[in-house]
Amino acid sequence: MSVNYQGQDVLQQTYDAVVVGSGATGGWAAKQLAEAGLKVALLEAGRAVSPNEFTEHMPAYKLKYRDQSPEIVRTRPIQKQCYACMEYNYEWFVNDLENPYSTPPDKPFTWQRLRVLGGRSLVWGRQSYRMSDNDFKAASRDGYGDDWPVSYAELAPYYDIVEKYVGITGAAEGNEMLPDGQFLPPMKMSCGEIVLRDRVKAKFGHTVTIGRAAVLTQVHNGRAACHYCGPCERGCITFSYFSSPFTTVKDALKSGNCTLITNAVVSHVDMDDGTNKARGVTYIDRLTRQVREVRGKTVILCAQALESTRILLNSSTREYPNGLANSSGALGRYLMDHVVGGGASGHLPDLKTLPNANEPQRPNGIYIPRFRNTPSSNKSKFLRGYGYQGGAGAEFNFSAEGYGASLKKGVKEGVYRISLGAFGESLARWDNYCEIDRDLKDAWGIPALRISMTHGDNEAALMEDAGASAAEMLDAAGAKDIRVQTRVEMPGMAIHEVGTVRMGNDPKKSVLDAFNQTHDVKNVFVMDGASFVSSGCQNPTLTMMAVTVRACERLIERFRKSEI
Amino acid sequence: MKRRELIRGGVLAGAVAALQPGAGMAQNTPQAAGTGQPSELTPAQSGVDAAKDLAAPGWKPRFLDAHQNETLIVLSDLIIPATDTPGAKEALVNRYIDLLLTAETSEVQRRFLNSLGYLDGESMRRFKAAFRYLSRDDQDDLLHGMAYPRNGSKWTGEAEAKPDVGHEHFEALKKSIMTAYYSSQVGVMQELGWDGAFTHGIFQGCEHPGGDHK
Numbered sequence: 001m002s003v004n005y006q007g008q009d010v011l012q013q014t015y016d017a018v019v020v021g022s023g024a025t026g027g028w029a030a031k032q033l034a035e036a037g038l039k040v041a042l043l044e045a046g047r048a049v050s051p052n053e054f055t056e057h058m059p060a061y062k063l064k065y066r067d068q069s070p071e072i073v074r075t076r077p078i079q080k081q082c083y084a085c086m087e088y089n090y091e092w093f094v095n096d097l098e099n100p101y102s103t104p105p106d107k108p109f110t111w112q113r114l115r116v117l118g119g120r121s122l123v124w125g126r127q128s129y130r131m132s133d134n135d136f137k138a139a140s141r142d143g144y145g146d147d148w149p150v151s152y153a154e155l156a157p158y159y160d161i162v163e164k165y166v167g168i169t170g171a172a173e174g175n176e177m178l179p180d181g182q183f184l185p186p187m188k189m190s191c192g193e194i195v196l197r198d199r200v201k202a203k204f205g206h207t208v209t210i211g212r213a214a215v216l217t218q219v220h221n222g223r224a225a226c227h228y229c230g231p232c233e234r235g236c237i238t239f240s241y242f243s244s245p246f247t248t249v250k251d252a253l254k255s256g257n258c259t260l261i262t263n264a265v266v267s268h269v270d271m272d273d274g275t276n277k278a279r280g281v282t283y284i285d286r287l288t289r290q291v292r293e294v295r296g297k298t299v300i301l302c303a304q305a306l307e308s309t310r311i312l313l314n315s316s317t318r319e320y321p322n323g324l325a326n327s328s329g330a331l332g333r334y335l336m337d338h339v340v341g342g343g344a345s346g347h348l349p350d351l352k353t354l355p356n357a358n359e360p361q362r363p364n365g366i367y368i369p370r371f372r373n374t375p376s377s378n379k380s381k382f383l384r385g386y387g388y389q390g391g392a393g394a395e396f397n398f399s400a401e402g403y404g405a406s407l408k409k410g411v412k413e414g415v416y417r418i419s420l421g422a423f424g425e426s427l428a429r430w431d432n433y434c435e436i437d438r439d440l441k442d443a444w445g446i447p448a449l450r451i452s453m454t455h456g457d458n459e460a461a462l463m464e465d466a467g468a469s470a471a472e473m474l475d476a477a478g479a480k481d482i483r484v485q486t487r488v489e490m491p492g493m494a495i496h497e498v499g500t501v502r503m504g505n506d507p508k509k510s511v512l513d514a515f516n517q518t519h520d521v522k523n524v525f526v527m528d529g530a531s532f533v534s535s536g537c538q539n540p541t542l543t544m545m546a547v548t549v550r551a552c553e554r555l556i557e558r559f560r561k562s563e564i
Numbered sequence: 565m566k567r568r569e570l571i572r573g574g575v576l577a578g579a580v581a582a583l584q585p586g587a588g589m590a591q592n593t594p595q596a597a598g599t600g601q602p603s604e605l606t607p608a609q610s611g612v613d614a615a616k617d618l619a620a621p622g623w624k625p626r627f628l629d630a631h632q633n634e635t636l637i638v639l640s641d642l643i644i645p646a647t648d649t650p651g652a653k654e655a656l657v658n659r660y661i662d663l664l665l666t667a668e669t670s671e672v673q674r675r676f677l678n679s680l681g682y683l684d685g686e687s688m689r690r691f692k693a694a695f696r697y698l699s700r701d702d703q704d705d706l707l708h709g710m711a712y713p714r715n716g717s718k719w720t721g722e723a724e725a726k727p728d729v730g731h732e733h734f735e736a737l738k739k740s741i742m743t744a745y746y747s748s749q750v751g752v753m754q755e756l757g758w759d760g761a762f763t764h765g766i767f768q769g770c771e772h773p774g775g776d777h778k
Contacts, residue, residue, distance in 0.1 A: 061747060061752060068743065089608070091604050190769055357752070357757050358764050361767070401711075403643040
């Protein structure tokens with residue numbers, strides 16, 4: 001689709017900025033730049049999205065297979081590994097047959113993607129946590145890896161901007177590992193969560209807090225408060241959780257300065273011969289397969305860490321034979337994704353609350369910030385640490401024993417479940433990387449990625465410790481039948497992939513400067529999670545958005561000074 | 565990449581995509597009005613309501629044969645009988661399972677038929693008749709033996725040594741039946757008591773300020 005922009009052909013003009021990707025970061029880039037008066041082209045590989053296709057209020061019995069469809073896996077064998085890819089909404093996720101990638105046989109990696117306006121912001125888990133200097137400056141503190149070229153003090157004002165706009169529910173805790181932010185009123189905890197919170201504090205001194213989530217608990221910026229229906233990943237008719245199409249992208253379009261081009265599958269950045277400057281990007285129309293070019297004074301990649309990397313790798317020139325802006329050789333390297341798989345679950349027999357089908361569904365859980373290798377704790381055998389997400393509540397007991405009338409009764413008597421699952425830091429390693437697979441192309445003829453990543457010994461040690469610690473905490477809360485998990489899930493399972501176009505002060509060791517501009521090509525930027533230097537253990541989207549806003553502010557300043 | 569390569573690649577890849585498995589599914593998806601393109605919405609996103617499909621008059625099983633279907637009806641209604649709420653038979657559990665199996669992989673289909681066949685095999689061995697023809701007492705007798713894990717002697721280690729095949733087949737069948745029942749409109753509304761509303765106010769959380777959560 002080529003939207004007519006003030007009567008002109010959208011491809012006949014030169015934009016101030018061509019933004020690739022309309023998800024959490026691309027939406028912010030488009031909003032910030034367009035509202036500052038820059039002319040922006042926002043490119044999205046998928047189609048537009050409408051609230052008419054939301055299905056959060058449709059009971060499963062109205063679906064042909066009641067959300068157990070055996071058919072999804074035929075077109076989405078990889079996407080189906082994500083809980084959020086379901087019979088309700090699978091068309092939002094990419095068709096794996098059209099969007100292949102490869103891995104070495106012994107290094108499986110699962111890559112969850114959406115190509116539709118808003119991308120993964122439509123289905124994300126919404127958990128929103130700040131990182132601290134324990135993360136940004138971790139290398140200086142424990143000697144592993146590299147510091148970010150950005151400090152918490154430098155990023156904090158941008159966290160503020162993002163949180164005030166997005167609306168983050170949460171409770172301030174004054175925790176040294178998890179800076180507080182601009183919170184809307186916190187959601188409530190269940191009885192089981194309060195028992196856990198109090199006993200974990202008393203016995204271990206650790207903080208258990210209510211999840212910090214991009215879900216509104218009061219009217220905010222023209223959007224209504226959450227009505228607690230539950231399945232956010234199917235859409236929200238009141239727009240109470242943050243997704244870019246109905247917030248940042250909407251604002252960008254409202255400014256009159258942003259042209260949205262959907263179905264634009266970007267293949268590469270185009271360089272102007274002899275100037276070392278980009279002149280725009282080439283895309284393939286997803287539906288007609290026509291090849292088109294959009295021209296811009298700057299190119300801003302927000303396509304998702306691996307996709308932005310793929311675009312740069314596919315943009316090789318004579319000057320940059322190994323990928324655009326890759327004089328360092330670091331492009332595609334240091335792929336990270338939080339390690340998951342460690343934790344524990346059980347039930348709390350002392351709590352007699354019965355399950356109730358007519359209860360408000362809280363789209364949020366509890367959170368335990370990292371307590372290993374903190375400034376105030378002893379050093380562990382492993383580096384860094386992990387945080388837990390979890391929850392407790394009465395559920396119908398579909399594992400009830402036997403059969404007959406007693407089975408029906410057993411289901412309704414329910415069980416009070418409690419669980420904690422860890423997200424651990426994924427260390428930045430040179431040998432976790434992606435490259436172009438010369439033998440594999442997507443349905444539009446664009447060379448596909450080969451992704452090579454494993455979690456290492458440190459990640460395994462984190463999950464081992466996370467399982468044991470979770471079991472201790474549940475035991476302290478009075479849980480029975482505690483089941484401990486210490487496995488390491490395949491990389492990609494956290495859907496927190498970051499790091500393949502890292503920032504740094506040294507152009508020999510990094511691709512981007514501290515403001516997301518490539519060291520090599522001064523008008524090419526990568527403003528998504530690819531810029532991360534280390535992963536922390538906090539869910540990354542909030543930090544990604546803060547980084548984008550900070551980078552955009554610098555870019556706007558440079559446009560004002562006519563430096564671009 | 566060169567522009568020419570892309571054009572060539574795009575055309576070829578398009579042709580290849582049309583030959584891939586799954587491409588044929590597009591024929592079943594609704595077309596967006598006037599575009600000639602598939603709508604790219606799931607049936608749910610298009611507003612399709614399939615709740616009444618299974619109740620269609622003249623329904624016949626598509627995967628199960630008549631005997632298997634009747635066996636499943638009998639078994640499902642023993643596992644989830646009518647009480648003060650309807651049971652599995654009235655919830656058309658057999659029809660949902662038949663629909664699901666029709667779309668499943670041959671491996672999943674084979675496993676289900678194996679479990680159902682095991683039930684009839686045991687029934688023939690012990691009572692010389694297929695399960696659905698047994699008296700209610702004999703059906704109960706047979707099911708009771710399969711429903712609970714065998715408690716082998718801890719002294720001999722019998723329980724660990726021998727897999728409890730009957731219990732495994734029972735659990736597999738029970739899982740299918742429970743999924744079908746508790747996902748049906750009857751199961752969700754009449755049995756679990758959902759009132760059909762999507763909002764029930766704000767989540768209030770714990771309301772026991774004294775710390776006694778009983």
